[in-house]
Amino acid sequence: MTDHHTTPRADAQAWVAGSDAPEKSSLNLGFMPLTDSASLIVAATQGFAEPYGLSLNLKRQVSWSSLRDKLLSGELDAAQGLYGLIYSMQLGIGGAPATDMAVLMGLNQNGQSINLSTPLRQAGVCSGETLLRHVHQSSAKLTLAQTFPTGTHALWLYYWLASLNIHPLEDVNTLVVPPPQMVEHLRAGRIDGFCAGEPWGAHAIDQGMGFTIATSQSIWPDHPEKVLGCTRAFVEQYPNTARALIMAVLEASRFIDASEENKAGTAQLISADAYVAAPRQVIEPRFLGNYEDGNGHAWHDSHALRFYGEGEVNLPYLSDGLWFMTQFRRWGLLREDPDYFAIASQVQQLELYRDAAAALGIVQPATAMRSATLLDGKRWDGSDPAAYARSFDLHALSEAPSSADDQGTSPCCASS
Amino acid sequence: MLRILLINDTPKKVGRLRSALVEAGFEVVDESGLTIDLPARVEAVRPDVILIDTESPGRDVMEQVVLVSRDQPRPIVMFTDEHDPQVMRQAIQAGVSAYIVEGIQTQRLQPILDVAMARFESDQALRAQLQAREAQLAERKRIELAKGLLMKMKNCSEEEAYTLMRRQAMSRQQKLIQVAEQVIAMHDMLGS
Numbered sequence: 001m002t003d004h005h006t007t008p009r010a011d012a013q014a015w016v017a018g019s020d021a022p023e024k025s026s027l028n029l030g031f032m033p034l035t036d037s038a039s040l041i042v043a044a045t046q047g048f049a050e051p052y053g054l055s056l057n058l059k060r061q062v063s064w065s066s067l068r069d070k071l072l073s074g075e076l077d078a079a080q081g082l083y084g085l086i087y088s089m090q091l092g093i094g095g096a097p098a099t100d101m102a103v104l105m106g107l108n109q110n111g112q113s114i115n116l117s118t119p120l121r122q123a124g125v126c127s128g129e130t131l132l133r134h135v136h137q138s139s140a141k142l143t144l145a146q147t148f149p150t151g152t153h154a155l156w157l158y159y160w161l162a163s164l165n166i167h168p169l170e171d172v173n174t175l176v177v178p179p180p181q182m183v184e185h186l187r188a189g190r191i192d193g194f195c196a197g198e199p200w201g202a203h204a205i206d207q208g209m210g211f212t213i214a215t216s217q218s219i220w221p222d223h224p225e226k227v228l229g230c231t232r233a234f235v236e237q238y239p240n241t242a243r244a245l246i247m248a249v250l251e252a253s254r255f256i257d258a259s260e261e262n263k264a265g266t267a268q269l270i271s272a273d274a275y276v277a278a279p280r281q282v283i284e285p286r287f288l289g290n291y292e293d294g295n296g297h298a299w300h301d302s303h304a305l306r307f308y309g310e311g312e313v314n315l316p317y318l319s320d321g322l323w324f325m326t327q328f329r330r331w332g333l334l335r336e337d338p339d340y341f342a343i344a345s346q347v348q349q350l351e352l353y354r355d356a357a358a359a360l361g362i363v364q365p366a367t368a369m370r371s372a373t374l375l376d377g378k379r380w381d382g383s384d385p386a387a388y389a390r391s392f393d394l395h396a397l398s399e400a401p402s403s404a405d406d407q408g409t410s411p412c413c414a415s416s
Numbered sequence: 417m418l419r420i421l422l423i424n425d426t427p428k429k430v431g432r433l434r435s436a437l438v439e440a441g442f443e444v445v446d447e448s449g450l451t452i453d454l455p456a457r458v459e460a461v462r463p464d465v466i467l468i469d470t471e472s473p474g475r476d477v478m479e480q481v482v483l484v485s486r487d488q489p490r491p492i493v494m495f496t497d498e499h500d501p502q503v504m505r506q507a508i509q510a511g512v513s514a515y516i517v518e519g520i521q522t523q524r525l526q527p528i529l530d531v532a533m534a535r536f537e538s539d540q541a542l543r544a545q546l547q548a549r550e551a552q553l554a555e556r557k558r559i560e561l562a563k564g565l566l567m568k569m570k571n572c573s574e575e576e577a578y579t580l581m582r583r584q585a586m587s588r589q590q591k592l593i594q595v596a597e598q599v600i601a602m603h604d605m606l607g608s
Contacts, residue, residue, distance in 0.1 A: 026548035046582050047559060047592040055552045265586040272589035 022241035026055045030067045030079030033060060033180055033276045034197035035287055036108050036226040037080050038266050039307050041275050043252035052244035060275070063178045064148035065095065071231065072099055078245060080107060081229035084324045088150035090347055091325070093333050095149075100232035102349050103316045104246050105356075107226040107253070111286070111305030112153060112216035113201035114160055115294075116193035117186050121211055126295060128164045131213070135166050145177040145185060145194035152225055155327045156216045157195040162394040163219075163376040169331065169396050180277075183209050197226075198305065199276065199283045204294075206282050211294030217303035220374045222312075224320035235349060242349070246356035250314060254362075257308035263288055311362040316348040319369045319382030329389035332396030340385040418529065421463035422446040423454070425470035425477055433469055433495070436522045442529075454480035458488050465491045465529055468512075472498040478510050485511025491536035493528060495520055513539070555593050562596035565603045 029044060031037035043049055044056035059076060061067040064085055070076040072089070083103070085094075092098025116125060120142075125134050135142060146154040158168040168174065177185050179196040186194070186209040193210065194200075204210035216223060228249055235242045256266050267284040270276045276283060285292070289304030306313055321344035328334045350368055357364050371381035380388060390397060420442045422434060437444045445461050458466065466484065470477060473496060481492060493514045494507055504515050514532035559581075566577040585595045 025545060025552060042586075045591040046585055047578075050552060050556050050559070053549075053552070055548055055555075265583060269586040269589050274589075 020240050020243070022053045022244045023238045024077070024241045025053055026057065027077040027241070027245065028057050028059050028075065030059050030061050030070060030076040032064065032067065032080060033278070035199055035270065035276060035283060035305060036111060036197050037275070038256055038270050039107055039249050039253040040080055041270050042256060042266055043248045045269070046252070048252045048255070049248040052248050054241070054244050054248055056248070064151060068096060071229070072096060077234060078104070078228060078230035081227050082148055082151035082153070083224050083227055083320065084150045084152050084155055085148055086227060086229040087321065087324045087347065088328070090343060091328070091334065091338065093150060093328065101347055102230050102232045102235045103321065103347050104228040104230065104242060104349050105249065105314045105316055105353050106224060106320070107228055107249070108305055108307050109222045109225055109309070109313050110215075110217040110303050112156055112195060112197050112225065113212045114157060114193065114195045114214040115201045115204050115210045115212050117191070117210045118208065120192055121295070127213070132164045132166055135171050141171070141173050142192040143173040143175055143190070145175045145182060145191045147176065147179050147196055149176060150328065150333060153195040153197070155324070156219055158327070158331060159374065160214055160219050162392065165394070167394050183207050186210055198286050199278045202282050202286050203278060205292070212291070215291070215301065217301065218375060220372055221303040222372070224317070224323070227316070232346070235352065239352065243352055243356045246353055247360055250356060250360055250362065253307040253314060257306055260288065311357060311364055314353070314357070315365050315368065316350055316353055317368050317370050318344045318348055318350070319371070319380070321348050322382050322385045323380060326385045326389040330392055330395045330397065332398065335398065337386045337389070417441065417443050418464045419443045419445065419461070421457060421461050421466045423452060423466065423468040425468060425473070433520060436520060436525060439522055440525045452480070455483045455487060458484050458490070463490065465493060465532065468492065468494045470494065470496050472496065473503060473507055478506060481507070481510040481512060489540060491532045493532045558600065559592060559596045562599040566599055569603070
């Protein structure tokens, strides 16, 4: 078939292997029932994979730990993954042995939310300041849920709480809950709030169970969020397949972001029982950037969930991979500085991604390092991850002797 | 313990082969091949491996091997006295994983069965990939056909037809191929 979205491949792009046909044509793709999974659902169902010789079999998972285990066992060939999940698998923290992993591309940016319970609002909590006061005055510790110990939701929650001067590991309790179960846990009083992907924040509001106190994009506008991940062994064994998969998902991502109509159509598609299984009216508003926080404040968010952003979303930036390791270090998940740049260079599949994007005629960011200022005013540019990890007032870094060791370590400034 | 369905397709008794298998640690269910309905026996016994002892596999044996390979695939080992390469080729094509000529020694049974099972798994994976590619190609053809029909019905461009189909698929929470089948069915019904 002719696909007008595909730039004809130049001779110069003929692959070294002598053929670019995928080695494996049928792939099992894991995903969680989150709006972030939209580009995988669109790629698999709307004809974006077939031009590249792929059939994508969607396999919805009930939890991130289940998805991780199936990626490792080979039951899933690739999956939607929390950025932090892929890196914790690489580093061997969080319950599975260290395994060489690959981030094929970024799937989306933005679109997560921190939500608190209706009883908390009734107790007077409606902002960061009032939460801080409540935390320090109340005799009972609040319990807040996230979706995986090393996942983005845990890290956004920790980052946001710390920016308020609430220590996430000391001043509150945290719990792991699969995203679709957040509302039931609120209803049962087992949690006082949660950080998760959408539509589950909007769902809590829709059910009268809570309100949104912060969005993830208010913490870091255009933050890295979900990735297309797999084991490194998969990339090494099936490089053409991995490239074809990137191309299929890139095309789907471009399609979703191409128009409001496409976004609305995607919201309708993914609301199906087989995918996100939530009402369209809960999914669509935030998917289109229209937020309402459950406290009467409504706005159109200029940093809403996005899947493409002219390719800015999808490059597997080194700085993005590095950032997650800095937070693992900050919160004591890593007791020593990892070899930051070596690990990020191995995991982020930059060359494969650039080949795929070039074949589709997508303009790419010139550098794999990007910078941002997060809501606490601290600037991140990836240049000195070890120092950055130690620069926070609130942390779980052990003091001497690690501290002394740290001082003796000169951070590696090399970048690939 | 591996369960082996042992098919005796020879006039002679298979006491020695059965004893050798039991001695090697396998669970053996034996049948006379001269009267067997192999697919039915496989369905009933659910063996891990099928072992056929035959002087020279006849057409009936081959046909039953084909049926099992197609409908209830599992490793099949054939012990035979038949040297003819043509017969060997037919047996392999029918789905036999290991074709062993001239005699059996107890100590060779385990490796023969191990190799047969490994070969079977490899063949199955390849077959699955080929089937996936064929299904994918068939699907692409149906989508192309539907697109062409829609271009005629609506007098529109290829891209417009594709957009229409995709919009319908997303609206109905369906796959593109499902909409393509609907377009084709509508065309067939209208007879235009």
